[in-house]
Amino acid sequence: xxxxxxxxxxLSRNIQYLILVAVVxxxxxxxxxxxxxxxxxxxxxxxxxxxxxxxxxxxFGNTLLYTALGFILGLAGGVFLALLKLSSVAPxxxxxxxxxxxxxxxxxxxxFIAFGYGIPTAFPGLRxxxxxxxxxxxxxxxxxxxxxxxxAGLQAVPAGQMEAARSLGMxxxxxxxxxxxxxxxxxxLPPLTxxxxxxxxxxxxxxxxxxxxxxxxLSKFGxxxxxxxxxGLTPLVVAGVCYLIITVPLSLLSRRFETKTARIKx
Amino acid sequence: MTDAPVGPAIQLTGVTKSFGDxxxxxxxxxxxxxxxxxxxxxxxxxxKSTLLRCVNLLETPNSGEIVVNGTVVTxxxxxxxxxxxxxxxxxxxxxxxxxxxxxxxxxxxxxxxxKRSRAEAVEVAERNLARVGLxxxxxxxxxxxxxxxxxxxxxxxxxxxxPELMLxxxxxxxxxxxxxxxxxxxxxxxxxxGMTMLVVTHEMxxxxxxxxxxxxxxxxxxxxxxxxxxxxxxxxxxxxxxxLSRVLDPNHxxxxx
Ligand SMILES: Nc1ncnc2c1ncn2[C@@H]1O[C@H](COP(=O)(O)OP(=O)(O)OP(=O)(O)O)[C@@H](O)[C@H]1O
Ligand SMILES: [Mg+2]
Numbered sequence: 001x002x003x004x005x006x007x008x009x010x011l012s013r014n015i016q017y018l019i020l021v022a023v024v025x026x027x028x029x030x031x032x033x034x035x036x037x038x039x040x041x042x043x044x045x046x047x048x049x050x051x052x053x054x055x056x057x058x059x060f061g062n063t064l065l066y067t068a069l070g071f072i073l074g075l076a077g078g079v080f081l082a083l084l085k086l087s088s089v090a091p092x093x094x095x096x097x098x099x100x101x102x103x104x105x106x107x108x109x110x111x112f113i114a115f116g117y118g119i120p121t122a123f124p125g126l127r128x129x130x131x132x133x134x135x136x137x138x139x140x141x142x143x144x145x146x147x148x149x150x151x152a153g154l155q156a157v158p159a160g161q162m163e164a165a166r167s168l169g170m171x172x173x174x175x176x177x178x179x180x181x182x183x184x185x186x187x188x189l190p191p192l193t194x195x196x197x198x199x200x201x202x203x204x205x206x207x208x209x210x211x212x213x214x215x216x217x218l219s220k221f222g223x224x225x226x227x228x229x230x231x232g233l234t235p236l237v238v239a240g241v242c243y244l245i246i247t248v249p250l251s252l253l254s255r256r257f258e259t260k261t262a263r264i265k266x
Numbered sequence: 267m268t269d270a271p272v273g274p275a276i277q278l279t280g281v282t283k284s285f286g287d288x289x290x291x292x293x294x295x296x297x298x299x300x301x302x303x304x305x306x307x308x309x310x311x312x313x314k315s316t317l318l319r320c321v322n323l324l325e326t327p328n329s330g331e332i333v334v335n336g337t338v339v340t341x342x343x344x345x346x347x348x349x350x351x352x353x354x355x356x357x358x359x360x361x362x363x364x365x366x367x368x369x370x371x372x373x374x375x376x377x378x379x380x381k382r383s384r385a386e387a388v389e390v391a392e393r394n395l396a397r398v399g400l401x402x403x404x405x406x407x408x409x410x411x412x413x414x415x416x417x418x419x420x421x422x423x424x425x426x427x428x429p430e431l432m433l434x435x436x437x438x439x440x441x442x443x444x445x446x447x448x449x450x451x452x453x454x455x456x457x458x459x460g461m462t463m464l465v466v467t468h469e470m471x472x473x474x475x476x477x478x479x480x481x482x483x484x485x486x487x488x489x490x491x492x493x494x495x496x497x498x499x500x501x502x503x504x505x506x507x508x509x510l511s512r513v514l515d516p517n518h519x520x521x522x523x
Contacts, residue, residue, distance in 0.1 A: 158361075160357060160359060160361035161361060161363065163324055163361065164357065164361035164362075164363070165363075165375070166324065166347075166350060167322055167324065167350055167353075167354075167355040167424075168350070168351065168375035168379060168423070168424070168427060169348070169350045169351025169352075169375060169379040169380075169427065170347065170375060170378060170379055171347050174378055174379070178374060178378055179363055179374075182365050183363075183365050186365065
């Protein structure tokens with residue numbers, strides 16, 4: 001029997017759908033739905049504990065705040081490190097490379113432990129505000145990643161742009177600020193948005209710095225809420241959904257930036 | 267504005283430039299008088315762009331002296347940025363700022379470098395856009411313009427700085443044939459208005475009609491120079507003759523090609 005190419009493609013796709021449905025049905029039938037409902041989707045406590053929602057909102061706000069603080073320092077530090085890395089002065093390049101390699105190479109967890117325990121031990125007199133510590137810990141790590149992103153963006157701006165600016169009498173730094181960096185930022189908007197997403201998730205490590213209840217961010221809040229309730233892991237599910245509420249729109253935004261820069265180029 | 271300088275607008279004496287082992291300029295001496303249009307012609311790789319970029323200090327010569335309107339630009343102590351704002355440069359690939367509108371392309375360096383007020387800078391920019399026939403494109407992005415229009419904006423951008431002289435590096439080589447004429451017309455008007463111009467070009471018609479002098483370069487040296495009509499229609503040097511016969515008759519194919 002002779003099938004046309006189109007028919008064969010349709011048949012093969014239908015078979016793939018069937019297999020997919022079979023797998024989902026199999027997994028679903030093996031799972032214990034009663035237990036899943038009890039462990040993950042047990043929302044009774046939200047009604048019982050009237051403080052849950054306000055505390056959730058506070059934790060949500062803290063996650064946003066910590067991410068924003070870290071990103072501000074990370075962006076400023078990242079631009080600075082990228083400029084050092086592209087400098088004609090060799091020691092500047094070495095310093096920048098060393099910094100970037102160290103902070104990209106270390107798990108963020110270790111850096112946060114160093115901040116939480118190392119700094120108070122090393123500088124006993126120093127009492128940093130929690131928000132300052134959060135900003136430093138998140139910002140110093142993300143600066144290393146953002147620096148590499150920005151450096152690639154700066155190098156993607158054609159050399160003719162710098163030459164045209166210089167030929168009009170602009171100094172190197174003036175040309176950088178007015179002509180090159182604005183174009184580089186446009187190029188790096190999509191990857192930079194991804195850095196914000198990573199930073200949002202990294203803010204869950206903030207608990208290592210030692211936080212008071214009102215300073216909890218979503219992850220710490222979710223784990224603390226486990227103790228107070230008989231709702232299984234439901235608070236963690238709530239925290240997880242909150243993360244997605246932040247990260248999915250960012251992801252969509254990143255994709256919009258991508259199509260936009262593609263349009264400007266052509 | 268400034269005292270009229272005596273002597274040439276551009277004077278090169280024994281200029282050399284190497285990239286590694288590659289000796290690109292091997293002792294170039296050349297003078298451009300105020301108000302003159304000098305066209306620089308020569309085969310690909312002969313060092314024309316490098317010479318032009320040396321005049322604007324985008325490349326630093328290895329030796330020799332370059333004097334522009336009395337300023338010794340090869341002096342290590344020279345104020346490079348202060349000097350460059352007096353010289354307009356037009357690139358083969360326009361190099362407009364894509365993130366700025368056409369008007370802003372012409373305004374930005376007036377405000378940032380010459381410290382003109384925005385109102386004054388906009389007025390100057392609009393005057394120069396009108397001069398190149400693109401008043402109606404002031405609000406457009408460069409990407410929305412044709413190549414010929416972009417190059418005219420690049421000329422307006424350079425003119426907005428009120429330069430003492432203009433350098434052009436193959437301004438029409440990257441253009442579709444039908445837009446070349448508009449750009450050459452703008453350059454012709456500039457020349458008629460008395461602008462001092464050093465133009466690297468393959469447009470022999472433009473060179474013959476507009477240039478006061480033509481300089482033929484090959485292998486990093488000036489092979490022949492003189493009045494445009496003489497160099498283009500009656501070249502003396504065999505290398506000039508060979509080059510011109512190839513450029514003027516594209517169907518002519520030498521045995522070594
Ligand atoms: N920045 C650079 N680094 C190394 N070599 C260079 C550089 N710029 C130019 N060169 C070399 O110098 C030589 C002359 O180049 P130049 O661009 O001045 O020639 P040109 O006469 O302008 O040629 P064309 O007509 O193709 O534009 C070439 O061999 C080129 O490879
Ligand atoms: Mg060239």
